[in-house]
Amino acid sequence: MLIAIVSGPAPYAAQAAPGGRNGEMLTHLAAGRDGERLIRVGATAGPRGLTYHAYQRTYRELPVVGGDFVAVTDASGNLMGTPLHGRPPIDVDVTPYLTPRRAAAAARTRMPGASSVSEPRLVVFAPGTEQRLAYEVVLTGTSRNGRPSRLHVIVDARSGAIPVTWDEVLDGSGNGYYYDDTVIDTRRTSSGYAMSDPDRRGLFCGIQGNGAVTGPDDSWGSGSGTDLETACADAYYAAQQEWNMLRDWLERDGFDGAGGAFPLFVGLNAVNAYWNGHTVNIGHTKDNQRQLTELDVVAHEFGHSVFQYTPGGFDGYTETYALNEATGDIFGALTEHYAHHPADEPDYVYAEEADALGRGPERVMYDPSAGPRDEPNCWSPQIPDTEVHDAAGPANHWFYLVAEGSDPGGDKPSSPICAGGPDSVTGLGIRTAGRIWMTALLQKTSFWEYADARVATLNAVTQLHPGDCARFDTVRAAWDAVSVPAQAAEPGRPGTCGEPADSFSLDVVPGTAETDAGGTASSTVVTHTTAGDPQTVDLAASASRSASRQCSTLRRSSRATRPY
Missing domain, CATH: 3.10.450 (Nuclear Transport Factor 2; Chain: A,)
Known part of the structure; x- marks a missing residue:
């Protein structure tokens, strides 16, 4: 892991x-x-x-x-557009009832063995329409399952309740692969050469605990799977390819957007690879015969740096971290396609080359449920309670549909469409899909969720391709195909596209309810006309009984095409 x-x-x-x-x-x-x-x-x-x-x-x-x-x-x-749409003016009492000391004590309950606790910071916690006075406390230490943790805890400054926590530590999985006969940019030194980039500011490759790898000549590695200089050559090549892809395909200046990159280290003594906010660190396969330096693994980890260095950073809920993981996978696929190395043909599966964990590719973007983790293909209300890599499944699935479509042909795999989605989706090509995702990331905010990503990508396609009906329809259809509902804040179809078919979205909160026999329960039905004219919605309730409880499920019957 x-x-x-x-x-x-x-x-x-x-x-x-x-x-x-x-x-x-x-x-x-x-x-x-x-x-x-x-x-x-x-x-x-x-x-x-x-x-x-x-x-x-x-x-x-x-x-x-x-x-x-x-x-x-x-x-x-x-x-x-209207950047503050849906964000009401803040109106909260800024006088706390809790002292900072009590807030820190409340936060500590989430990590009793924390090695350090930050000074509680008084804030207004206001993601979306929620507003409350709170303390933000950061706990550093080891989580209950033994992993490193840097846990942010929001403590209500009036009641002491903890509405949300989020951890800066992300789990991941990956693989390694070697690339022969590659060209890499190195630096000449007084005594030879260094694997330090002369143009990509901040990028070098070293072995854990050391600076850039150096040598008497500009030929690197022995081809051995256990040789760390060879591992550096592979990983360094992958990082440079991703940098070039960002520049040439996505018009981004470096990993941080301002011409900067970050160091890369191999030799981590673990079946592991991670981004720690400053550096990428790469370990080895489970059998310890290869390093985890495959193109898409390295690109995935540096993809986290792009997510961090776009507006909103990485703070947020489970869905924020899921979209961060999907961003890594998306940039991994983009980098593979850009590099087009003959030893690693471009595809939409992650970490497949070395089979580090003995179970094939770790993730399958065109059909996430086909991977070893059986990730969900479709968004559902359960996604916020799903492990973050698994919760990335719908976003990976969306990206494949935008890039290749549901039935691309040409030996490319077909991709399923979730219940209630369109009959098919026509792809736009991976480069166009990548530009749309990158442009959406430039409009990211903290606590980004799938609904926000849908709005941001639709805004992105209208900004990149104004008036282009086919591209807009593909991006929207792909979200429908992975069951992310239409949002009131999303842009409408370009006015030059003609009259769209009538369509709407519908939410039932809660969708099910329990009550004693003979009792009553209520749900709120929220509808939005997403295209065309308002339509009639027929609602029906069904009940199932067990013992003295009754469960009712509200469903719709109509000609709408939007899932809920």
């Missing part, structure tokens, strides 16, 4: 708000938000002159955890 520790500094330093028309619009956005302050913490140039401005918020000088947002401007500086 691999552990990916994603920690580190915030990727951006605070900046002055943009001036001109965009500054005026943001001033307008702040109107009516008494006590709130918008702080620009980064700006990333995108394609077609687009700029993605990352913002944090404070409320009465307290940081707002989950209050970040991204404002998108076009080439003329005009604000696009």
